[in-house]
Amino acid sequence: MQTGARVTQTSLNDLGWSPFFADQLDAVGGTPDRVMRIAAVQRSKATGLGPRGAVRLTYPPTLSAGDIAVGDWVVVDPETDVIETILDRSSKLARRAAGIEAKTQLLAANIDTLFITTSCNEDFNPARIERYVVLALDAGVSPVLILTKADKTEDAQSYLAQAREISGKFDAILLINAKDPDQSDQLRRWCGAGKTVAFVGSSGVGKSTLINALTGSDQATAGIREDDAKGRHTTTARSLHFAEGGGMVIDMPGMRELGLHDVAGGIDELFDDITDLATRCKFRDCAHVSEPGCAVRAAIEAGELSEERLERWRKLRAEDQLNTETLGQTRRRAREITRQHKAQLAAQQRFKGKPRKSGK
Numbered sequence: 001m002q003t004g005a006r007v008t009q010t011s012l013n014d015l016g017w018s019p020f021f022a023d024q025l026d027a028v029g030g031t032p033d034r035v036m037r038i039a040a041v042q043r044s045k046a047t048g049l050g051p052r053g054a055v056r057l058t059y060p061p062t063l064s065a066g067d068i069a070v071g072d073w074v075v076v077d078p079e080t081d082v083i084e085t086i087l088d089r090s091s092k093l094a095r096r097a098a099g100i101e102a103k104t105q106l107l108a109a110n111i112d113t114l115f116i117t118t119s120c121n122e123d124f125n126p127a128r129i130e131r132y133v134v135l136a137l138d139a140g141v142s143p144v145l146i147l148t149k150a151d152k153t154e155d156a157q158s159y160l161a162q163a164r165e166i167s168g169k170f171d172a173i174l175l176i177n178a179k180d181p182d183q184s185d186q187l188r189r190w191c192g193a194g195k196t197v198a199f200v201g202s203s204g205v206g207k208s209t210l211i212n213a214l215t216g217s218d219q220a221t222a223g224i225r226e227d228d229a230k231g232r233h234t235t236t237a238r239s240l241h242f243a244e245g246g247g248m249v250i251d252m253p254g255m256r257e258l259g260l261h262d263v264a265g266g267i268d269e270l271f272d273d274i275t276d277l278a279t280r281c282k283f284r285d286c287a288h289v290s291e292p293g294c295a296v297r298a299a300i301e302a303g304e305l306s307e308e309r310l311e312r313w314r315k316l317r318a319e320d321q322l323n324t325e326t327l328g329q330t331r332r333r334a335r336e337i338t339r340q341h342k343a344q345l346a347a348q349q350r351f352k353g354k355p356r357k358s359g360k
């Protein structure tokens with residue numbers, strides 16, 4: 001196994017180990033030789049990378065697959081290969097899990113940079129890009145926007161201009177042909193030794209092309225393919241790979257649905273212009289619709305803020321608030337709806353039951 005051999009020669013530092021994690025070892029009774037980084041998470045097993053190579057790890061009764069993310073650092077019992085502890089994360093990407101309850105699904109952990117990938121075509125969508133930026137900012141991960149397929153449009157510069165309008169918070173915006181190695185090499189700036197990057201973006205925008213360019217393709221997935229339940233690497237699972245020349249790359253396919261959850265901080269950061277303006281509105285609870293003394297409306301009228309951007313901010317905030325309410329809040333809201341419904345029915349019954357006023 002090429003990757004296995006490579007991992008054996010790999011120090012923890014190459015995998016992204018840092019003082020942040022080392023400092024936690026004493027408290028959990030761990031030692032560096034028992035530490036591994038999670039490269040893939042399956043229902044009943046996970047793949048860990050460490051000094052022993054790629055190892056299939058088992059969850060203890062207290063943990064399940066949902067508690068562990070690709071990129072996590074764990075302490076492992078070397079005799080049983082059971083995970084003992086998940087070390088605190090330096091960063092964590094999560095989304096709202098499917099279902100009615102306000103639950104999160106972990107996507108990846110301990111990432112330095114999020115490569116938000118979109119193409120210079122109809123895939124380019126400011127609202128979706130903003131979603132990814134909010135996710136990154138909220139997690140304390142630095143967002144880089146990659147605009148691919150620049151070679152397939154006459155209009156590449158206009159996409160670049162639109163991207164700059166979306167946010168000044170990007171660490172960089174790259175306009176590239178992902179298939180040209182000279183151009184994809186620019187991504188290596190974020191993949192130095194010990195650094196971890198993750199890719200998000202729709203299907204077909206060039207993520208695999210870029211990941212293959214960074215990792216040298218086949219050998220990157222070998223260690224994980226070996227551990228897949230069906231004996232092959234599936235493209236639907238998140239997984240961690242080595243970048244050539246240092247650093248780790250996390251592939252996150254299947255991210256079409258990115259429900260935001262508990263990311264108010266990220267929304268405030270991305271839309272800090274609106275947040276600032278809102279503090280200057282005359283009314284503290286200003287809805288920025290038609291209130292007098294509204295600084296947000298004034299900015300729109302002055303052409304400093306676009307109506308579309310304000311609308312996208314509103315939508316994200318509403319979604320985040322809805323998705324973040326606790327189960328208790330959801331239940332209370334459901335009870336309130338039921339109560340109102342019953343009250344309405346009762347009123348209707350009373351109305352029906354009343355003897356008709358006779359005209360006499």
Ligand SMILES: Nc1nc2c(ncn2[C@@H]2O[C@H](COP(=O)(O)OP(=O)(O)OP(=O)(O)O)[C@@H](O)[C@H]2O)c(=O)[nH]1
Nearest residue numbers: 148149150176177178179203204205206207208209
């Ligand atoms: N001309 C050109 N083609 C590109 C570029 N980026 C990707 N492609 C092509 O677009 C197709 C899709 O690219 P992938 O790398 O598979 O996209 P992906 O994001 O990994 O897609 P999924 O695996 O479905 O998530 C492939 O045929 C690529 O060769 C680019 O910048 N320029």
Ligand SMILES: [Zn+2]
Nearest residue numbers: 281286288294
């Ligand atoms: Zn206002």
